[in-house]
Each structure stands twice: as structure tokens, then as C-alpha cells.
Amino acid sequence: MEKLKEYIYHLLGQKIELKKLSDNILNKLPFLFRNSYEFYSTRISNHELIFLVLDKEDTFNPQQLRKQLEIIRNVFNKPVVVIAEDITTVNRKRLIDYKISFISPGKQMFLTELLVDFQDFNKKEDFRKNIKLLPSAQLIVLYHILHREDDLSKYTFKELADKFQYTQMGITKAVNDLKRMGLIDVIGTKEKSIVFENDVPKLWKQAEDLFVDPILKAVYIDKKPEKLLRSNTTALEEYTDMNPGLQDCFAIERNRFYQLKKEKQFTNLNEENGTYALEVWKYNPEIIAKGITKKNNVDPLSLYLSLKDGFIDERTDMALDQIIKKYIW
Incomplete structure (x- = not known):
């Protein structure tokens, strides 16, 4: 159960306590349920939940479990979450289709009853970082x-x-x-x-x-290294109807950036202004862009992610919509 606690903490930023249900409480259930499953009570985001723990995945099928959960929920009058170490892709899909909440520690969490609360968590900085x-x-x-x-x-x-x-x-x-x-x-x-x-x-x-913003930080230089991909609004013109921005902007993978900085290869490196804006990226933009760009730009989806949460005007917002329509839908 420690793995389960760690998984919930990693995703939700909440430490939970698990209390095994006593025999007096379990006696309210049919003998088949008491003999087949383990039951724990816990609390997540001020909601009391019952965790139903399965020993092996092959001891249940989702359709049968669905009927059993209706009985268990009526007895406890609380949401019930299925805990299973391994769930096949097929059974995982069936559980989701039946709107059965489940946690497979280290793999997936689906809590349909608390969907609203989980959306609320997105407002918290610590939770956003955790997911x-x-x-x-x-x-x-x-x-x-x-x-x-x-x-x-x-x-x-x-x-x-x-x-x-x-x-x-x-x-x-x-x-x-x-x-x-x-x-x-x-x-x-x-x-x-x-x-x-x-x-x-x-x-x-x-x-x-x-997804994370691919940009670690942005700096300015007066002379740029060779073989850099264009980024930011400079790169939008290839993938959208928007003209490039006035500031020439380029992307560089962070390890290469720090190596060049160590070697003092940058001219007038600073954080305020310069001939070129240089975005330091968390991953190598060249790996995705190769075979996609024809004009030495970063890839369109990383470009979208780097711009969508920033301060953008209506034209840029429309350009980002064009990227999603073209490359996703």
C-alpha cells in the first residue's frame, strides 16, 4: 500500500492515510465481497472514499464488478475506488466506459466521482508541477x-x-x-x-x-551560434498565415547553451535586449523539427506550447489555432 500512497502523493500532492475497515463494518456486506476483496477508507480533498483492493486482475471482470460496486456503494454510501496492481488495456477501457473509478499504482488514475475537484486542483501551483x-x-x-x-x-x-x-x-x-x-x-x-x-x-x-513549456529561459545576444532553429513568432510564418515578428528569435538545447556559455562563445549575453533573442530549451528542438520544417524552424507543436500561455495578441492566438487544426485534427 506504500506504493499506492506514493503514487497519489506524486500526482495530487496529498498524503493520505489508509484505514482498514473493521469486521463490524464489513459484516454489512455479502460474504462473497468480504472474502474476495480488501477494503480501506481514506480521504482525498475532503472526500471520504472506500478503496476496494483486488489481489489479482483475473479475479474480476468489469461488467461483474460494476454490479458488485453498486451494492457496495449503497451499503457504505460513499464513492468506491478499485485498486489493482495490473490492469490490461482492454479492462482499463471497460472500467472507464463504465465510469468505474480505479487506481493502478504507477500507471494510471481514473477517479470519475472527483472529476470536479481534480479540475480545481489545477489552480494550485504545486499540483500543476506534480502532473x-x-x-x-x-x-x-x-x-x-x-x-x-x-x-x-x-x-x-x-x-x-x-x-x-x-x-x-x-x-x-x-x-x-x-x-x-x-x-x-x-x-x-x-x-x-x-x-x-x-x-x-x-x-x-x-x-x-x-505538457510543459519547452523554454527553460530566454536571453539576448548580439551574435548567434551557427545551425540554430528559428523559434517564437519568428517561426510562425512557416506553419500559419502570420508574418514573422520583428525580433529574430532562435532556440538552443540547454546543454549546448551552457557549454557555449562556458566557452564564452556568446557576444553580449544578457537578459534584457540584443540583436537576437535566444530561447534555452529543455529538450533538443532539432530532433522533432528534422523532416518537418523546410525553413529551419522549430516544430509546430513545440512552438504552440511555447506561446500558448504567454501574452499574445489576437493574430497570434488565431495562428496557434491554425497549428492545432493542421497538425492534430
């Missing part, structure tokens, strides 16, 4: 969306690490992050690979609130 994707995980999702012809399920973890320029430990963290958010399944035993569960429109809808 964002790792930049490396985001890189994989955006690459998958824009390079649909390149089937990532054909790559082993080692090949993914080479492809996306991460260590094997780094790519494993990214994959675990995607799996935890319910965006992928991991298949295979000795040589594992990833499979995205949804088509692009559904995947985007599922992941959009999890």
Missing part, C-alpha cells in the same frame, strides 16, 4: 504525433535512447513517465518497446494539460 510530463517524455509524444510514419513501437529502449539522444536511464525514466500517465503501454519481455494507446486527436486531448 507535468518530463521534457524527455514530452519529446517522445510530440515526435510520435508529427512523425507518424516512424513507428516507435519498432524501437527497443536502447534504440529509443540513441534516437532521442538520452542515456538508457534517461529514456527509461521518460518511458515510465509516459506509462504512469496512461499514454503508452510497454510490450515485450527481454527487448521492451512502447505502444501509444490512442490515435493522435485523443492522445493530444489526453496529454495537452500534461
Whole structure:
């Protein structure tokens, strides 16, 4: 149960206490339920919940469980959440279709009864930080969306690490992050690979609130390094009807930025003004943009994510809508 507590804390920023229900309370239930499941009470966001813990996934089927949960809810008069270590993709979909709340620790959380409260959590800074994707995980999702012809399920973890320029430990963290958010399944035993569960429109809808701004920070320089991709409003003209902005802006991956800074390769590096604006990115923009841009720009979806939460005028807002319509829907 510690894994369950840690998972809830990681996603929701809340430490919970689990109290096993006493026999006196459980005696209200039919013997079949008392013998098949473990029951705990807890509280999340001022809501009392009952956790129904399954020993093995093959001890239930969603349709049968749905009927049993109706009885259990009527007895306790509280929302019931199914806790299962492993749930197949098929059964996960059925649980969601039946609007059955469940938690698979480290993999996915679906709490239909508390949907409104979970939306309210988005107003809290600490909660928003807890549910964002790792930049490396985001890189994989955006690459998958824009390079649909390149089937990532054909790559082993080692090949993914080479492809996306991460260590094997780094790519494993990214994959675990995607799996935890319910965006992928991991298949295979000795040589594992990833499979995205949804088509692009559904995947985007599922992941959009999890994406991070790719920009770590912005600085200014008077002379730029070679082979940088254009970014910000400078890059909008390739993907939309909008003309480029007045300030030339470029993107650079953060490790390269700090290496060049260490080597004192920047002219008049500062945070206020300069000939060029330089965005320091959390992941390498060249990996996604290759094969997408024809004008040395960052990719359209990272561009969208870098602009959507900033101060933008009506023309820029319309341009961002064009990107989504063109590359997602």
C-alpha cells in the first residue's frame, strides 16, 4: 500500500492515510465481497472514499464488478475506488466506459466521482508541477504525433535512447513517465518497446494539460551560434498565415547553451535586449523539427506550447489555432 500512497502523493500532492475497515463494518456486506476483496477508507480533498483492493486482475471482470460496486456503494454510501496492481488495456477501457473509478499504482488514475475537484486542483501551483510530463517524455509524444510514419513501437529502449539522444536511464525514466500517465503501454519481455494507446486527436486531448513549456529561459545576444532553429513568432510564418515578428528569435538545447556559455562563445549575453533573442530549451528542438520544417524552424507543436500561455495578441492566438487544426485534427 506504500506504493499506492506514493503514487497519489506524486500526482495530487496529498498524503493520505489508509484505514482498514473493521469486521463490524464489513459484516454489512455479502460474504462473497468480504472474502474476495480488501477494503480501506481514506480521504482525498475532503472526500471520504472506500478503496476496494483486488489481489489479482483475473479475479474480476468489469461488467461483474460494476454490479458488485453498486451494492457496495449503497451499503457504505460513499464513492468506491478499485485498486489493482495490473490492469490490461482492454479492462482499463471497460472500467472507464463504465465510469468505474480505479487506481493502478504507477500507471494510471481514473477517479470519475472527483472529476470536479481534480479540475480545481489545477489552480494550485504545486499540483500543476506534480502532473507535468518530463521534457524527455514530452519529446517522445510530440515526435510520435508529427512523425507518424516512424513507428516507435519498432524501437527497443536502447534504440529509443540513441534516437532521442538520452542515456538508457534517461529514456527509461521518460518511458515510465509516459506509462504512469496512461499514454503508452510497454510490450515485450527481454527487448521492451512502447505502444501509444490512442490515435493522435485523443492522445493530444489526453496529454495537452500534461505538457510543459519547452523554454527553460530566454536571453539576448548580439551574435548567434551557427545551425540554430528559428523559434517564437519568428517561426510562425512557416506553419500559419502570420508574418514573422520583428525580433529574430532562435532556440538552443540547454546543454549546448551552457557549454557555449562556458566557452564564452556568446557576444553580449544578457537578459534584457540584443540583436537576437535566444530561447534555452529543455529538450533538443532539432530532433522533432528534422523532416518537418523546410525553413529551419522549430516544430509546430513545440512552438504552440511555447506561446500558448504567454501574452499574445489576437493574430497570434488565431495562428496557434491554425497549428492545432493542421497538425492534430
